[in-house]
Amino acid sequence: MNKILIIHTVLDTLSESLEKVKKLNQKNGPFNYCLVLSREDLKDDLKGLSREGLPTLLTFNSMTDILPSNSTSSEISDGVLSFNGCGIYKFSNGLSLGYLTYNGTNINNHDSELKNRIKELSDSDIDILITYEWSNAISQSKAELSGTSIIDTMVQKIQPKYHFAFSKSDQFVESGPFIWRSSSVISRFLNIPEYGKGKRWAYAFQLDSSKSNSEVLPESTADNPYTTASKKRSLSDKNEFNLKKDGKLRKILPEMCHFCFSNKDLQDHMIVSISDNAYVTIAKGPLSEPYDEMSFSGHCLVIPIEHIPKLNNGENSDIFSSNLYKEMMGYEKSIITMNYRKFNMSSVSFEINSERSIHYHKQIIPVPRHLILKFASALDRQCYFNNKKVKGNANLDFEKFTTGDEEFKSIVEDPKSNYVQFTVYETSESEPKIYLAQFQLQQRLDLQFGRRVLAFLLHLPKRVKWDSPLCLQTPEEETKEAQAFQKGYRDYDIASK
Numbered sequence: 001m002n003k004i005l006i007i008h009t010v011l012d013t014l015s016e017s018l019e020k021v022k023k024l025n026q027k028n029g030p031f032n033y034c035l036v037l038s039r040e041d042l043k044d045d046l047k048g049l050s051r052e053g054l055p056t057l058l059t060f061n062s063m064t065d066i067l068p069s070n071s072t073s074s075e076i077s078d079g080v081l082s083f084n085g086c087g088i089y090k091f092s093n094g095l096s097l098g099y100l101t102y103n104g105t106n107i108n109n110h111d112s113e114l115k116n117r118i119k120e121l122s123d124s125d126i127d128i129l130i131t132y133e134w135s136n137a138i139s140q141s142k143a144e145l146s147g148t149s150i151i152d153t154m155v156q157k158i159q160p161k162y163h164f165a166f167s168k169s170d171q172f173v174e175s176g177p178f179i180w181r182s183s184s185v186i187s188r189f190l191n192i193p194e195y196g197k198g199k200r201w202a203y204a205f206q207l208d209s210s211k212s213n214s215e216v217l218p219e220s221t222a223d224n225p226y227t228t229a230s231k232k233r234s235l236s237d238k239n240e241f242n243l244k245k246d247g248k249l250r251k252i253l254p255e256m257c258h259f260c261f262s263n264k265d266l267q268d269h270m271i272v273s274i275s276d277n278a279y280v281t282i283a284k285g286p287l288s289e290p291y292d293e294m295s296f297s298g299h300c301l302v303i304p305i306e307h308i309p310k311l312n313n314g315e316n317s318d319i320f321s322s323n324l325y326k327e328m329m330g331y332e333k334s335i336i337t338m339n340y341r342k343f344n345m346s347s348v349s350f351e352i353n354s355e356r357s358i359h360y361h362k363q364i365i366p367v368p369r370h371l372i373l374k375f376a377s378a379l380d381r382q383c384y385f386n387n388k389k390v391k392g393n394a395n396l397d398f399e400k401f402t403t404g405d406e407e408f409k410s411i412v413e414d415p416k417s418n419y420v421q422f423t424v425y426e427t428s429e430s431e432p433k434i435y436l437a438q439f440q441l442q443q444r445l446d447l448q449f450g451r452r453v454l455a456f457l458l459h460l461p462k463r464v465k466w467d468s469p470l471c472l473q474t475p476e477e478e479t480k481e482a483q484a485f486q487k488g489y490r491d492y493d494i495a496s497k
Contacts, residue, residue, distance in 0.1 A: 002095050004128075005055065006035040007202045008166045008192040014045055017195045020202065022053035028204060031055040032093075035130065037166040037192060039063065039103070043082055051079045058083065062103040062132035062167070068110050068117040086117050088126065088158075095207070098129040098158050100151060103167070107133065107148055118154050119469055125185075127207055129160035132167050138175060138189050141225040155187075156226055157467075161207065163189045172200035178224040181258045182467070186221075227258075227265055254307040259359040261305065269479045272486050275495040277327045278304050280335070282482050285466030285473070287451055288365050288458060294343040296484035298366035302331045302349075303359070310353040310360050312415045319413050327494070332364060333428075334492040339366045340428035342488060346372035347425045348457075350450035354418045355441055365454050375424050378457040379435060386446055394443035396420060401434040408434060420449060 005024060009017040025031055036042065036059045046059065057080045064084045066072070071085025083089065086100045098121070100107075100114070107114060131151050139147030155163060159180045168191045176188035195201040254260040272280040279302075286299035304324055312319050319325050332349055339345040346369050351362035367375075379398060387395045401408035411417050422435040439445055446452070448464060455464045463471050473481065490496070 002032045002093070002207045003029065003204070004033050004035065004207060005029075005031045005202060005204045006037065006164055006192055007195065008037040008169070009042075009195045009201070010038055011040050011042060011045060013195045014042060017201075018049075018054065020195075021055075024202060024204070025053060025055055029055065031204070033058055033095075035060070035128075035164070037061075037130070037132075037164070039132070039166075039169075039194075043076055046076050046080050046082075048077055049080060054079075057081070058097070060099060060101050060130050060132075062101060064101045065106050065109070068113040071117070083130070086114055086154075088121055096125060096127045098126045098154070098160060100129075100131045100154055103132050104148060107150060111150065114150055115153070118150070118157060121154075121157065126158040126160045127162065129155065129158060129163045131163070131165050134165050134167060134191070135163075135226075137225040138163075138165075141223075142173060142175060152226065159183055159185045160187060161185065162205070163187065164203075165189070165191050166194075167191070169194040170197045172198055172203075175225065176222055178222045179256075180224065181227070181256075187224075223265075257307055257359050259303050259361060260307050267475075267478075269475065270482050272300065272482055272489060273331070273493050273495045274305075275327055275331070277306070277324045278302055278331060280331055280489075282478065282485055283363065283466070284478070285468070285471035286481070287454055287460065287463050287466070287471070288367075289460070289463075291345070291366070291368060292343065294339075294345060294366060294488070296481050296488070298339060298343075298345070298485070299363065300335065300485065301361050301363050302328050302335075303361040304328065308360050309355055309357040310415075310418075311351075312353070312413060312417075313355075320409065328362070330494045332362065332423075334494050335364050335489070336425045337428040338489050338492040340425070342492075344369065346427065348372075348375065348454060349423045349425075350454070351421050352419075352445070352447070352450070353412075353421065354439075354445070356418075363450065365458075367454075367457065369426075371457055371459075372424065372426050375422075375453075375457055376435075378453050379422065381456060382449065382453045386449060390446070392444050394439040394445050396437040396439065396449070398422075398435040398437040401436060402431055403434065405434075408436065411436065411438065420445070422450070422453070 007017055021034055032055060034055045034057050036057055039062045041061045041063050042059055059082045066085050068086050071087040073081060073083045073089045076082050083099045084101055089097045133148040133151055135151040135155055136147030136149050137152050170193055172193050173191035177186045179186055190203060192203055193201050254262045257263055270281045272282060281301050283299040283301055286297035288297045288299045290296055336347045339347045345366040347364055347366055349362050349364045383396055386393050411419060417438060418441055419436050419438045424433040452464055455461055
């Protein structure tokens with residue numbers, strides 16, 4: 001557990017504020033780190049500084065104007081580190097830090113280079129993000145200042161546990177906690193005022209640098225300003241697993257679930273079809289691309305309207321005769337038929353059935369016919385990497401079934417079973433091939449496994465991550481995608497018959 005203090009000061013008040021830090025360190029510490037925010041470069045004044053009574057100092061200043069490609073972290077003197085530009089720094093104890101120290105003017109000066117720099121940053125779990133400016137999402141939610149869109153991009157990419165800014169020098173501002181549905185990370189935003197200008201110029205907090213993302217959900221959370229402002233919805237293969245710190249399931253209410261109609265942030269512009277028990281939507285950040293006569297990606301999700309974690313949640317002993325199963329299979333088969341008859345494409349559907357999921361769904365992706373016969377080898381390859389090359393993942397041993405196999409039916413109907421399933425359709429008339437691997441509830445599952453298999457099969461390795469810049473679409477592009485899908489699906493839609 002890291003104990004951290006963060007302050008905002010300038011050259012004129014540096015000595016006085018550091019004396020205050022010594023007293024705080026003695027009274028409330030010891031602190032592992034003190035983050036020093038400033039609109040001035042304090043480097044020369046911190047060289048040779050006596051660190052007696054002080055924790056390790058990490059300094060950030062908004063006067064930075066170096067090229068983003070030259071972003072650096074450097075040791076000024078023993079126990080004093082300086083961060084400049086835009087980057088990520090990981091400490092030996094596991095703590096991870098992201099930073100974008102430019103002020104608004106210099107952000108504009110380096111706009112295109114910063115965008116490229118942020119794209120280069122790995123999708124790591126980041127504990128703390130330091131920026132001078134605010135993001136647009138936070139500015140709009142607080143009706144304060146004017147935000148900077150590039151910070152929105154950075155925040156959405158790294159989803160920090162804490163985001164500190166310091167451009168509002170005279171007021172302490174706090175927002176959150178709020179939740180990222182794609183990762184279950186809980187984030188907080190704070191603006192730290194300057195020493196002598198505003199109260200709470202120093203802020204202390206504790207942070208577990210483990211990457212378990214297992215923080216217990218607070219009793220009260222705010223709307224995520226990034227999803228509220230943009231109405232983004234993670235209709236992707238991030239089939240979220242949700243555990244509390246004690247290993248028990250954390251309950252996510254329908255109004256907080258991004259697949260439920262009761263969620264006010266639901267994006268209806270992505271919905272293709274709605275029936276009595278299920279609906280179809282295009283995927284956010286689709287894996288597949290338009291191919292030949294198919295002018296849209298074709299990557300879609302079939303989702304139950306009811307908020308259930310898995311197909312069989314113990315309330316129905318005869319899954320195969322249930323209205324939900326029949327309707328979801330009706331959607332699946334009709335989409336498979338459209339893909340084959342209208343666009344001469346094969347298809348693969350995949351799903352995760354687990355008690356730890358938040359809202360069950362299955363994904364369907366069109367596959368060019370000349371590639372579908374290579375599915376088994378693509379699956380074997382990814383299993384090898386998952387089982388042999390990656391430590392800690394549940395070993396996946398896929399068995400092959402047909403829809404009429406009694407063993408397959410018994411697995412699906414068992415409310416205690418947890419499994420990953422692929423269904424491969426070479427044509428719309430041929431018997432589909434089912435590949436199913438079971439896993440134990442307590443085992444860690446790679447939630448991207450299905451997408452990794454299909455990305456390799458489709459020769460699209462750079463589209464593995466749904467939220468990569470290559471995959472994400474603007475709301476306007478999503479609307480066009482949904483409309484094109486609806487047009488192609490019109491004659492096959494089970495909801496219109």
